[in-house]
Every structure is written in C-alpha cells, then in structure tokens.
Amino acid sequence: MAYKIWLSTPHMGGEEMKYINSAFEENWVAPLGPNVNGFEKDLENFLGDDSFVAALSSGTAALHLSLILAGVEAGDEVICQSMTFSASVNPVTYLGAKPVFVDSEKDSWNISPELLEEAVKDRISKGKKPKAIVAVHLYGMPFDFDSIKEISKRYEIPIVEDAAEALGSEYKGRKCGTLGDFSVLSFNGNKIITTSGGGALRVGTEELKKKAVFLATQARDDAPYYQHSEIGYNYRMSNITAGIGRGQMEVLNDRIIARRNNFEYYRQNLSDVAGIKFPTENQDSFSNRWLSCILTESQEKREEIRLKLLKSEIESRPLWKPMHLQPVFKNYQGYISGVSEDLFNRGLCLPSGSNLSRENLDCVIEKIKC
Numbered sequence: 001m002a003y004k005i006w007l008s009t010p011h012m013g014g015e016e017m018k019y020i021n022s023a024f025e026e027n028w029v030a031p032l033g034p035n036v037n038g039f040e041k042d043l044e045n046f047l048g049d050d051s052f053v054a055a056l057s058s059g060t061a062a063l064h065l066s067l068i069l070a071g072v073e074a075g076d077e078v079i080c081q082s083m084t085f086s087a088s089v090n091p092v093t094y095l096g097a098k099p100v101f102v103d104s105e106k107d108s109w110n111i112s113p114e115l116l117e118e119a120v121k122d123r124i125s126k127g128k129k130p131k132a133i134v135a136v137h138l139y140g141m142p143f144d145f146d147s148i149k150e151i152s153k154r155y156e157i158p159i160v161e162d163a164a165e166a167l168g169s170e171y172k173g174r175k176c177g178t179l180g181d182f183s184v185l186s187f188n189g190n191k192i193i194t195t196s197g198g199g200a201l202r203v204g205t206e207e208l209k210k211k212a213v214f215l216a217t218q219a220r221d222d223a224p225y226y227q228h229s230e231i232g233y234n235y236r237m238s239n240i241t242a243g244i245g246r247g248q249m250e251v252l253n254d255r256i257i258a259r260r261n262n263f264e265y266y267r268q269n270l271s272d273v274a275g276i277k278f279p280t281e282n283q284d285s286f287s288n289r290w291l292s293c294i295l296t297e298s299q300e301k302r303e304e305i306r307l308k309l310l311k312s313e314i315e316s317r318p319l320w321k322p323m324h325l326q327p328v329f330k331n332y333q334g335y336i337s338g339v340s341e342d343l344f345n346r347g348l349c350l351p352s353g354s355n356l357s358r359e360n361l362d363c364v365i366e367k368i369k370c
C-alpha cells in the first residue's frame, strides 16, 4: 500500500546525477570504474582507523564474504544475535553452516555478553567451537563492543560486525563499521544513505580487501584466460550505483543530524504519554538513530498505536521479529532469555526518514496522542 508518511525513504543530496552522468560520459557502465574506487575512498576516509573497504552489491553479500573470509564451512556453527533482520543470518545457511542464536540485553537491545559467553562455553563443551560471532548495531545503537570483544579474544572467535544500520554511529568515539574483524555496511533504499541497493565490507588490511574483491569478481586466477582455483561470486558494486553513493557521502553528516533530530523531537513530544519509553544512549555510545523506536507497555498498546497510524496512512512497524522465533530458523539452537521476544511484542519503529518535515513529525505525534 502507499502511505502518506513512510518509515524511511531515500533522500538524495543533489550531486548524485553528476557522478552517474560522468559514468555514462566515460562509458564506465560496469561493476568497476572511477565511481566504485571513489566511493570506496570516501568510505575509507569517513571510517578512518586504517579502513580498507570493498564496495559490493549488497550488505548481504558483504556478510556472506565475511563468513567465507572468517573460514566458515559446511557443518560449522556461527553465533548470531537473534534480534535482527534475517539478512544477518541467511548467509550462514548459504555456506551450509548452522546459526546458534543468542538473545539480547535490555539496554542496547543487542547481543547479551553474558548469554554470548554461556553459549560459547556450552558449544565448546559439546565439541562445536563457533567459527564466528555475528553482532548487530540494531537501529544504529552500538552493541556492547568491549564486552563482546573480550569474549572474542578469550575464545579466539572473530567478530562479524553487522553495521548495516549504523553508518555514522560510534562506540567510545570509534566509528561503527570499524570495530569487527569484518564489518558490514548496507546502502539499501531504506538505510541512512542509499545507492538504491548496495553494500560494503570493511576490513583492516589491504590484503583482506584484495581477497574480498577477488571473491566478489568470480575468483579469477592471474592468467590471460579465465582460470579459477576457487569458487567465486558476482558481488561487486556497479559503477552507476557507486555514483549515487558518492553523492550520498557528501550529505551523510547532515543525514545523521536529521535522524537524530527526529528522535529528539519524538522524545520531547511523546515522553509525557503514559507507558511510552525511548531507548537511551549510554556514555560509550552515539547512535545515528537510523530508526526512531519506542517501547510501549504492552503488545495491545503497541498494536493500538500501530493501527491508529495505519488508519491515517502512516507507516510504522514492530521491531525486528527475533530469528529464533522465525519459522525458517525454528530448528536451530538458541540461548534465549526472552528479552528480544518482549522487545518484539512491545516495540514500534516510527517514521524516521531524514526527509520528513516538522509537519510530518507533528502529524505522527498527534495521532499517537489522540
């Protein structure tokens, strides 16, 4: 259905067509070219901290390649934050590996360090040491990186940092998207900046980036003819979509400010509504507030608000349904406390686009209050 006010829509900056036109003028209409290289440079400069970035066709592709580079193979187990979008987990199954779900902590809504350690110990005791930990900065809120990193170090299990929702967020002043052994970004149409569809893998060495690009371009050996010693993928970003990305990078900081302002405005105007709570940053975390989310007092209350908004053609959405509750993943192991299920029952994402007007926000607030 078409809404009057959407959850999160693309918001062009104005310079995107300049980069697309130059691709056409130079006939770089291919999954490589100056825009791909330029977009990667822009991301590396933004992320800092010795970042090496490979621009890819999607965040899901970046997750898939991360798991391959982490050495995940058929039959292996991979720990996954249960509270997330399915794309965080699907690539585990592409490899014939098994996700092991870990529930969330109450504060950040992200993977619980206590449950993570319990899960790692238990899997090891069963002779199945996990090959990777997929942790997610949900809605832009950083996960408890120091605690997760400590466990990752102690048991020598790499972190795949799913920062698809968290470009511009920070943990202790460090950019999300630079914290994991492998870090994943997404530029899908609903994200804080978009290339229509696209993603990126950030790693800490040039060598790893080269390997990612090699795998993303059909794993061609260095030979004058097409020779392959490994299975490859067609995962490189198009030079056209990378042009959109270069234009979007020029306005990324404005987009972060606008999303954070949306959240603040909702918080100021809805805090006095009984039973509505807002997720808060702690002293370590800075959220890009990709989506403005609220917690209501009950599932009934949440549905009441959602349906009221729907009647006025305003899009809102319950929080991600945890993976351990998904029909497609029902046969996998989980270390579950009930926190994510409760968040799913009571939480709602409100319209959050950086292109929403003050009138749009007032309209949402008014409907919730009435």
Ligand SMILES: *Cc1c(COP(=O)(O)O)cnc(C)c1O
Pocket: 057, 058, 059, 060, 061, 084, 085, 087, 088, 136, 162, 164, 165, 185, 186, 187, 188, 197, 198, 199
């Ligand atoms: C959007 C998203 C992805 C997937 O990114 P795509 O570019 O759509 O493939 C992965 N994880 C999370 C948490 C996301 O929100």
